[in-house]
Amino acid sequence: MKEKYDPQTIEVKWQTFWEDTDLFKVSEDPSKEKYYLLEMFPYPSGKIHMGHVRNYTIGDVVARYKRMRGYNVLHPMGWDAFGMPAENAAIANNTHPARWTYENIDAMRVQLKRMGLSYDWDRELATCRPEYYRWEQWLFIKMYEKGMAYRKESFVNWCETCQTVLANEQVEAGMCWRCGKPVRQKKLWQWFFRITDYAEDLLEYCDRLPGWPEKVTTMQKNWIGRSVGAEIHFPVEGRDEKITVFTTRQDTVFGATFMCLAPEHPLTTTLSRGTDQEETVAAFIDRMALSDRSSRAVEAYEKEGVFTGAYCTNPMNGRRMPVYTANFALMEYGTGAVMSVPAHDGRDFEFARKYDLEIVVVVQPPDEEPDPATMTEAYAGDGTMVNSGDFDGLHNREAMEAIAERMEMENVGKKTVNYRLRDWGISRQRYWGAPIPMVHCNDCGIVPAAESDLPIELPENAELLKGGKSPLPSLETFIKTTCPQCGRSARRETDTMDTFVESSWYFDRYCSPRCDTTMFDKGAVDYWMPVDQYIGGVEHAILHLLYSRYFTRVLNDLGLIDCKEPFTRLLTQGMVCKETAACPAHGFLFPDEIETSGEERVCRKCGGQATVGRVEKMSKSKKNVIDPNVLLDRYGADTTRLFCLFAAPPERDLEWSEQGVEGGHRFLNRVWRLFNLWEDAVRDVAPSDGEGLTGDLQDLYRKTHGTIKKVTTDIEERFHFNTAISAVMELVNEMNGVDPDTASREAAAVMKLAMETVVKLLSPMVPHFAEELWRAAGRDGSVLLTAWPGYDEAALKTDEVLIVVQVNGKLRGRFTIDADADEAAVRERALSDEQVRKFIGGKTIKKVIVVKSKLVNIVV
């Protein structure tokens, strides 16, 4: 082997070797147990960032490890290639989204290959290719036929800047998740997927995903937001109409004194028409539509509303209730109408006080009698029913049932379950997405495109418009078509699909990515699915993961796949963070814009003092980024990988440290030198089997087996690569204590075993390095094709064990003793310890606790 560790040469060498020998190519093999390992595929932005590096390194370690354990490992990679950034970049740079995207993919593929990741590149896919989205369109039609996809006119989040609708999930605190501008409400015809049909099932299975972090399933549960209550119908006075509300507190129905409708509620306008409130209400509705969600979501937002001029009747006690429209009533939740019970709901109370509305107490707290005239806040707790007719005297929890039953009997309401989850709006008024395969015909209405016409290709000749508005509606060659039903001329749908649709089934497609006769080959998908281990960032805890679970159910219902949950185990890795730095004149600074001298940081641009800010997620805007390319050039892929694994356990945030990288690099160099030193001595020696070893060599032999055990369980059970690596470091430190110049043949045999062990244990983490050292240890072929080492439990046993002695729980002494010494002997020895006797003094011994092979605690 070369004297000096030179990552650049060996990394290229082994990457070429792997590629030339098709080492990572896999196919279905019923004789082997499969393992499907998947990392979330990237958006092809043009460059990989440290988040990708970390994500894919973690995945690669698991993939390589499982392969050495004998599994048939599927480990694919592809591109989440549709989406707005491509359009924005295309407009800015006067290019085409397709060109921009494919160029980025090519650049990023090179980068990923430099990382030495064990992908089966033959399965690579890009979601923007017609061969891919063709099947998505096919599925859309199937869903449409089954009523799982439908069109409705609804209020949507509209971003003026991006000229498009946004899913609720893409609105963050009232702002567009992409551009950060306020989102307003607009009424449009939209395509939806009926995910709410699966709300209960998705929720229920949250508790049947033991391989998922609880944090994620909890977030999904909250997002689905199941609540149990009742639907109650309130007849409108003087009209043949009913206002239906959803409430979780039907026990308080006798205390409902007024009604609140969402401004968008259809009855808000209808009821006010012809009353003297008509204009006031219309003005209020207008104002609410204009006010963006951000101000409506602000904390302590002032509750306001106006009287609609209409009244409704409380079906339980006949009370005449004024109907208001109020800003806090949300059209998207429940029925868009709230029965207001000011005595027992904080919001209703606030509203009632403001507009001087009646307050009636119907649930009495255990030890006070609230007076509606003087009470200062609503009472939301439990108590005894009052002012509630026949139900007076009951506990309110009992009344909940009883009232629901009575309402059902009298046909004025019923028990029901409501979900916060709403149907998934997938329409996007954007160009760079998969076209929705529907046709608008003047005679037949809206009909699906003929299957033989698929894919409905996104026209590549479209001219992008400034501002991001879709060119499709004005592109005659695209919209002009014939109706698949009547054959007359018709128009194509111009909405494209949300990119989350593509990412909801790409993992299925990887099983048979080139299949051109069906969405996926049944045999392949049944062999590989579900994904055994999925790895990605927490930022997708709700959206992507919930949609993927939903899609899997749809595909299951359509008989296309057998599994119901797509991801058996999920690992959400933490973010990659770094300290920020800024200078008063230039704001945030990139790491290479800072000169470091001792504790001082100086801005290179102006020479001014730079201040170091808090550690935050790496982001371009904060400029606290490290370009993976620089690391690959300077240290190579193995060091980069090693640091990502060593600095923190995967689920935790990783703080970037230049010195930490150096440390990793130093470790690899140390191992390299060690192998160099021993290369000749171990060449013709067989690895030791431990027979007849004593002293230091026996210790090293034992340490070797102990390290195998430690690394295996750390990877297998917890993916704690940081502790796995530190265990190998300990072994290497111990190996460094053996002097090759005076070493016996026996010592060489023990060293040979240790060396081979180190190489194997490190091979999933630093694969190029390991391949090279495998040769240095006198072996042929690829270390990746060897079996993961086993350990001998018997070899871990020691003749003597260390016993610590405590007096009253405090450490006072220690001694080593024969491992199989009996309890009496251990106790004897502990009590005779000089230091221990000092602390016992003249006191009487109350109790002695002996923990085998560990400790003695003497209580006085």
Place this chain on the structure above:
RNA sequence: GCCUGGGUGGCGGAACAGGUAGACGCAAGGGACUUAAAAUCCCUUAUGGCUUAGUCCAUGUACGAGUUCGAUUCUCGUCCCAGGCACCA
């Protein structure tokens, strides 16, 4: 406000199932090698104390209680940090 995590040396982090707190690495200090530097190797490094500088003593895992022979680990309360949801009827 509600729901999840999480608070351990100068720093990243260890401690598997209640049993030696601080593995491993970084940084720092000291030394060796060198004409010198880099690289490398060795030693020290939680805090405080000392009539016995030790196989010493006290304190110490955010804070306060509790369970236990023994708590970083279990229970309750408080504070702080991060993430998610947020007028959800």
